[in-house]
Amino acid sequence: MKPWIEAVSGRYLHLEIGSRHHRLYYEESGEGIPLVCLHTAGSDGRQYRGLINDEEVTRHYRVVVFDMPWHGKSSPPEGWQNEEYKLTTPAYTDMIMTLCGALELDQPVIMGCSIGGRVVLNLALEHADELRAVIGLQSSGHVDPYYDIKWLHHADVHGGEVCAGYVYGLVAPQSPASERWETLWHYMQSGPGVFKGDLHFYMIDGDIRDKISKIDTDKCPVYLLTGEYDYSCSPERTRSTAARINGADMTIMEKLGHFPMSENPAQFRRYLLPLLDRIRGCNKTAS
């Protein structure tokens, strides 16, 4: 094959999040409405490799994908070796809004998957005026613990292999093998205890079922897309979440699991592109 170079650029941003210095890696491509993409627990921004290279998206959107602190090519903060990483709702929310401010993103659309699909609900609740819309992939107000997460960070078990093993079945059977195994590879590269620390937000700290009915979708439209093969953030969970948010728009996606943008980008864009067109036509500032 002929070598080629992606239009994507990757840079490191230095900023303070929660009074601590961070060196954060982010990638971007395209022009137009800022579209900030949030990866799943224990993974990194490579999950959006299909989307950020999709000219149908980048023609109208400035796609920004960042690796959360502790994830991917972003560093953990100084002193990490002496602490246990645990993601919380305030820290996660502050991280995203701080990044948007640092990059001077005006009225961005925030799209997140899984933990990202959860936190966008909190963003819609607390920062509606600053956002154009949110898209929750595999979104739910709460997920009960359904497996023993201690194995995710255990001296007797290889962390990367077991993290990938946990999420192995969350990929739909129809997803191409190459995309499935790339998705798993990202999990195999996660730092020790990072996936487990993200699940602290997902299963313990981040229950916002009682708050989401206060989201005003006139101020910040909420779109929910969930793959049918996700047994973690299941379609039932998303339906239950959507039922609590007046005006939320929900679609269940066929032949997709927990990682729609990574496990099968071609199938995912069939659902996402019409949604992005709708958001583009939704002129919030005129209302």
Add this chain to the structure above:
Amino acid sequence: MIEKLPELVNNNEALIRRGRWLNDVFLVEVGEIQYLVHVAAGRIECVETGPFVMPSWTFAIRGSEAMWRRFWKSVPAPGDNDLFALRKTGEMTIEGNLKPFMANLIYVKEVLAMPRLLDDKT
């Protein structure tokens, strides 16, 4: 289906390599029938079919016959496609010493899914 694991697994070099650290016996219960699956360096040495008087195993995976039939569809329906999905609904139980199970999680999941290859032929 479980009794066919030796022929299904032992011709798959990649799968054997994935499970090369596993040397153990685990129990699979398909409804009323119990099987002891003997693994040596990723190869399925043999599968014993019960009933057993005093079976010895490291970990056990149990489910109804109907559950396994759904799990072994060539393209299983949502909720039937993974051991943890079925554990979440309570249809499957996973018990015993889970350290070797967790340390070889993808291998065990793939071994138990191998009968899907036979779905269209049965």
